[in-house]
Amino acid sequence: MVGSNKNRKSRLAVRYVLATILLLIMVYPYLYMVLNSFADWTQVDRQLIPSKFSFKSYEWLFTGGDVGIARPWMNAFFNSVIVSIASTVLMMLFGVMVAYALAKLNFRGRNAINNFVLFHMFFPAIILLIPNFLIIQKVGLYDTYWAMIIPKAVSLWAIFMYTNFFKAVPDAFIEAAKLDGASDFKILYKIMMPMSKSITAVIFLFLLMERWTELLWDMIVVRSDNMLTLNVLLSQMFGPYGSYPGPLYAASVLLTVPIIIMFAIFGKKFKEGMQFSLK
């Protein structure tokens, strides 16, 4: 067994090198985006790693540049923030409420609702695109924030995840609290939520990420330039900004960085939560 320790060490070293190379390949697109957003405009998309830099691309984010629309990027950024946060908070709130009912309240019709949630979750969602668009139009919400928030206020996946998590919480906790006279709202708020911090971090991040990067729905229910989300604006500017790729990269950075920051903030809780959700 003398040689095997050395062997093991060198095999470990090989794995580190391999992991680092793979990681560099995987994050290179991000690197390319960031470098091009700072690159001098003569070098955007011309070099693997640019050598001359400027802030001109970012200046355009604030001024709108020569394309003729003033400040569309920052405006779109705030639209994205409003829509994503409102929508994600509602998805979390309703997810917790419904899951508590399905996991811990014994009421007539619970099984039926439970089965319906599963049916809804596994149903191909594409069939709903046109009628949901028509509903938004009929009730006069077309081209408003509400059109992007209300149809995205409930997440089946969040309900499903919370239901599974709440089911694992022993009933004894709840019964003890009830004997002390706590209401169900209080139990949910004071007992269930503190216990589910890490799973909440996972659900929150996934929902926020998905909402922040939504394209199809946000694209069809909004028309005015000042209502577009950043993702939709970026998508529509491929053409008009075609000869100015620099600002498009800067806008991409603006779109990507907030999510990565959120991920960094919740990263530790996220790791714990993933362990549960993968069980």
Next chain:
Amino acid sequence: MINKQNNKLGWLFASPYIIFGLVFFLGPLLWSLYLSFTNWDLIAPTYDFVGMDNFKKAMHAPGVQASFWVTYKFMMLFVPLVIVMSLGVALVIQGLPKFKSVYLIGFFLPYLSSGVVASLIVQGFLSYNSPVNEFLRKTFGLNIDWLGTPLSALFIVGLILAWKFTGYYALILTSGLESIDKEVYEAAAIDGVTQGQRFWKITLPLLYPALYTTLILAFGVTFGIFTEVYQLTGGGPNFATNTWQMEIFNQAFTNLQAGYASAIAIMASIVTFISIFVIRKLLESWGKRNGWV
């Protein structure tokens, strides 16, 4: 304990979903069925019932036929690619004594990207004057229209998706790998099992539950491809990347054929539903046949 008060509370707590499910799921589902038998154009106040005409028309439309096949083409490309990549990553980083979570988080970052941003980067990277194309032109005299050639367009979209999902699936597979008892490997080492045998006879069978989850997720992705295709090819060239979502979007919101598009959406849902069901059954029987479940 079912009593009156619990009944009330239960329905109260579940009410957000009940309302949502009725307004944005059950109602629309029926409306979609109704629309699919009409020739409504999204604007006109009146329309006619046309029976099965929309479905008959869709059956013979090149765009719809393309959607059907393109989904499976993406499947053949994306699923093996993403499984090999994520399994590779998981095998390399599992059990690393240091920095494992740094690697896991690094590999997870692409999952946070917007499909629009990924498309923009790829478009820039493959634009006519990009370093890659410049290199190919100067060295090999090759001038490739990456997104204008059916096979490479298909491949590029598949690659973007694989890039996005690799880290996420690697996370699932890593936790699967790490749940395997180390003693099994030690016992195998004593019995003189080779590296290859070790992977096929021990790792794979014990990894099967995690692999099953990953495969189901990956197959699911191929039925919902839209953003990258919309952004990079618009479904072209000549329908080579025309997914169901792309076709439905085009018919409903570009051609304003709400009735016809609803019929296509129903066909897409049925095809998706059956395909996923069959895939599940195949994966389960694959596991059972090998005695992994």
